[in-house]
Amino acid sequence: MENSLTLACIPLFPLVGALLTYGVGKSSKDLAGWVATGASLLSFIFTLLTFQQLRALVGAHSYEVAAAGAHGAHHGGEAQVYRALEAPLFEWFRIGDFGVDFLFRFDSLTAVMCLVVTGIGTLIHLYSIGYMAEDESRPRFFSYLNLFLFSMLLLVLGGNLLVLFVGWEGVGLCSYLLIGFWHKNIAFAGAGRKAFVVNRIGDAAFLIALFLLIQHFGTLDFVALKAAFENTLASEALLTAIALCFFIGATGKSAQIPLFVWLPDAMAGPTPVSALIHAATMVTAGVYLTARMHFLFDLTPYALLIVVCIAVLTAIVAASIALVQNDIKKVLAYSTVSQLGFMFVAAGCGAYWVAVFHLVTHAFFKACLFLGSGSVIHACHHEQDMREMGGLLKVMPWTGLTYGISTLAIAGIFPLSGYFSKHHIVEALSHSGETNPYLGTYEAAFTAVITAAAIMTAFYVTRSFAMTFLGSYRGHAHPHESPVTMVIPLVVLALLALGGGVLNGMVPFQLWLGHTIPVGHVHSSESIGAALLHSWPGFVGVAFGLLFYTVLPQVPKALATTLPWMLGALRGKLYIDELYGAVIVRPLEGMARMLWKGVDQRVVDGCVNGTAAIVDVSGEVVRNTATGQLRHYALLMFAGTVFLIAFYFAM
């Protein structure tokens, strides 16, 4: 470990930026965006500097491993020596022997996450300058955006689970604020609240996991935990419980079944927010957490089975809902849920590096897709319904082109980035039985489902592309190409989506991550023909998508009329929101009202007021003995005295 000053500066810039932006925004609203972008850029630059430091630190060692890898030697994470940069800021709190430091740690995994967060963050800041140009309260927007960056960096830089949790909750807060950014619309604010509350459910489970760790291991530091887990005697039940608690936390943040309902609603926020938070960074925090806690998950094959089950289910369900959505952002939102499912499939199979790989490529193409959709929405005067679009490729070529590239990337077509990561996921799933006996049983079924999900993915993105950019314009606005600040990020992201595949080999991504997480075999590269063959789900999906929404529009209509119940169910998002409303939210609300009106006011206060009433009534009765007549008092007093005397003598 080595201390690093630049590391400490990475999250500092967005924090200062957040405050500064708001201050600057008072005088100049336009300047605010540039200040925020500058802060984000500085953060990116410092991440690069720190990244260089880490590379120097890992240095020679890493080449050794690379050389060994080239020989196809059998090696995994165990051969690697863990190297990281640290920035211990201060001791957060210490009770007895249990202490938590405010500590940043920068290892190879964090480096990847940091680069993605700050890099894409900067691009989206830049994009937002154009996108939000006409909004009155854009200083607030940029301030929140910087605050989000700060929280996200805390999340990935945190050297222990509690600092991670700070970021974890922080991004939840920023997500809340940004979803409800246009707070005049109470539905948008409600969506923000929903996101926060659903996330909180996950966070509660996260907290329970922390309590279990504190109780049984006495530390929350990743390095210490890893060491403790290596030769732990703890029962598998306990480990599974901890792992599942973390996974529930992850389902909240990363929108997996059953806690995915907030993400589609989160599209109420401005589109850059959807791109940054709800596609590229925050929602991947769950995946990051799983990768980070790999030493725990590796010990609990049963928990991993559950992870994969949930992930596969999420992938297919979300993909099927995305098939029929007409709101362009909703399509992308469900797509994100589905893609996060893919990532969790990889993580659940123990191929954490694949999950992170897909996380990175997904960040590229999904951010690009969202920004593209934002560009379209911007052009169509905040129209989000794809039925009111069409033929936009001619008017906005840059947007259309970048959107198209990303479409192919997410479809998983060789040689775009999406192919590599997705292929590895399917690969990892089909080999998962080797390491995890539980998974072995369901391997084939899972692989089939995930392939189906991949086909659907290709289909619905192509559908959105076709409905938006091909054909003829069906809306009433006058669309135009977006300003240059919006186009530049699009182009950069499209290039990244296009060339992200270099991470699979040309840049030793797998080995790099191997310094932190187990990466298994280094796969030998395949021939181009095999690769094209392996991307068949993408081709199938894209082909059908293009066919149905350009040449044969009657086919989907016919399908809709033959299977109306299915369309209704998918349009209605499988009625999961309604189900939660009926099963959880409304009963709880009813219970709250019942507890207040029934228990609090009737039972408890009834007892209190009843006691008071009894006293009151008995006072009313006894009061009648006080006639105000002196003689009556005297009589009573006399009788009492005589009684007492008689009593005395009787004793």
Add this chain to the structure above:
Amino acid sequence: MPLVFVILSALLIASAVGVILFRNPIHSALCLVVNLVGVACVFAALEAHFLAVVQVIVYAGAIMVLVVFVLMLLNSKTEERTLSGVIQLVLSGIIGGCLVSVVGPFIIEQWPIVAREEPPISGSVEALGKVLYTDYIFPFETAGFLVMAALVAAAMLAKTKGGDPNHPRISEGKNDGTIQAGGEQ
């Protein structure tokens, strides 16, 4: 049992009953005078001569004059006999009977009639005075204060109306019994 005692107690009880049963307050007062004089006789029979004299002077002389004076002044009317009054009489009579029947035997038992040789103490002026002004000087002075205070109090109470407008008559100072708390919020 000496004859004197029998006669005196008959007189005393009769006059006491008279006090409470006569409906005209004047008659009651006259009975009370008889009773007070009877008590003085009892004192004399118990050889407390000084007290017997004081009794006549203070009670019969001073207090009764005051009472009769007030009776005349206020022109008290004859009480009417009401049912509730009778009930009250019966009730309190029963309770009183209980008291006597409970405590009476105890008294008889407690101080049985005994013969004794030494002469009884003398309640003469000197003896009483000696004790009063030596052992009981402080209580005596306190009693003096008490009487003085009572006089002042009586004077204050009996002061005629129309003096101080800040102290209205009780009946005028109507109060609805609620506490005026704070201002309206």
Add this chain to the structure above:
Amino acid sequence: MDEQLLFGTFPLLTTLIFLPLLGAVTLLFLPGERSSEQGEGEGALGLPVVVALFFSALTFLVSLVLVSRFDPENTSYQFQEQISWIPSLGVSYILGVDGISILLVLLTTFLMPIIFLASKSVREGRRGYLFHMLALETAMLGTLLSLDLFLFYVFWELMLAPMYFIIGIWGGKRRIYATLKFVLYTVVGSLLMLVALFSLVWSYAEQSGEVTFALNEIVGNVQLSVEEQLWLFAAFALAFGIKVPIFPFHTWLPDAHVEAPTGGSVVLAGVLLKMGLYGFIRIAYPLFPEGASFFGPYLAGLAVIGIVYGALVAWAQHDIKKLVAYSSVSHLGYCVLGFVAMNTLAATGSIYQMLNHGISTGALFLLVGVLYDRKHTREISAYGGLAGKVPLFAFLFLVFTLSSIALPLTNGFVGEFLILAGSYQQFPTLTLVAVSGVILGAVYMLTLYMKTMFGEFHEERNGDLTDVNSRELMTLAPLFVLVFVMGVYPAPFLGMIEPTVAQYVKDHHERTMTSQNRSNPRALPSGGIDFARSPETPEVESETAKASSGVPSVLVSTAQETLVQQVSS
């Protein structure tokens, strides 16, 4: 040396307690305010407020001196003062401060100037209001600092009178009902406490031959049978439980909060509620370890019910103040749970959370007061969309809301985390239920925030609303700063609490052991006593063998506690 001489003899605590009372008396001699009230501008505070502010600020400074001279490592009482008061009854005037009470004292003295700054909204009879507030401060400080049971009781009851008038005179529409309910509820408890107090003192007198109310002498020395302990603990617990308030003795709280003037609500939430738990800490637990170990799980159960129940009921409220009041029930549930769990982690968190609750809930009440001053309604439905009209207010409201729902880096998180982490080791199942309060907390607070701050703005209804003015900002700014200071860097605060609490927890477990040993020698296996004294015995190793070798001693003590529980059951 000189300094030591000066402070060694100077009755710092007495000064602290009676300085506010001096201020209150001074207020009585000020010229009448009838004339000054009318000519008063919006900016001017008026002479009575300035005087009250001066005295409370002075008290705050004295308490700062106290804190600066306080030695956190010393776990016994510091700055002790002892004067015989009623010798024939063994009553003395004993004061002292330790790591548990010092920050509560600081919180009290810190909140009072803020309350005085906010007292502008009291329109009529402001001098009386200030007088009662200052008297209340004396009573609260006295309760926190007294180490004599009788003195404690006197101050405890003394707290009631000013609060009675504050709610009863300067309160809202149903103030008479609320204040009577508040007083009667509390008095029921404190009467039982008085009886238990005398019972305790007399039985100690029988045992030792001297009548004394001194806490230090009785604690640890008094020998009571299990049955006596249970009864006496129950009596004290009822008194303190009503004050906390623990479910189901909480219904006075919403009424009192809703009807009290802003300052009254702040002091009620900020300090008065803590007195209940403080009573548990200072009196009930040390005196009756047996009763504590018997009732502890029940208290924890009630606390958890309070957490969930308070949160749910808060969710159903239409009145902002009532909502915040019920949230207090929920938050105090955490504090009780943490303390009852009786390990260093949770108990420290509990005391820390008491401070946090004082700050964040106090601030929320101040904010509600700001709204109420302007629009004279507390109905949630009367507001909406305020974020656009009053951005600064909305921002502050957001920050304190987040502090209330324990977002990390605000003060609430540290306390809540420590409490839950600690209590999980003692009451796993109950804590799991309590964690749902974390979710519900977000639900009701964010619902409140959404309904008041977001959505359509009623122009015709709230168009004349003005943002937080500089005076109100001055009241909120210190709290705002503290929210973050205590959330980001709690070490100095925890450092003051933790050593004392660690010692306290250790003492408590020792007392429980000896008490059990004494009352029922056979119940405890002979190894058990040694076990309590030396945590390094082999039994411990085997107990905790599951965990890795580097398990810190906090956790070993947990294992011990579970054993204690097993033995006692």
Add this chain to the structure above:
Amino acid sequence: MNYDYSAYYVLLSLVLFTIGTVGFIVRKNAIVAFMCLELMLNAANIAFVALSRRVGNLDGEIAVFFVMAVAAAEAAVGLAIVIALFRNLETTESSDAMELRL
């Protein structure tokens, strides 16, 4: 040989006291009630004197002296109260004075 009959005197005093109490309860007229009070005081006085003789010292007789002083004071204040009552309520009946009733 003297015989001590003090028990009978005390018994007499008990009877007189009881009659006085009954009178106080029965009579509405405040002045008569007041007179009944005097009866009760006198009854007590008899007991004092009788028992003083029995015990053999003068303390009982001294007590009588003080009772008389108190009775005098009481007479002064009591009658003044009756006059005040009459002035305010135009009555001397104690049953009419009930304004302080709840």
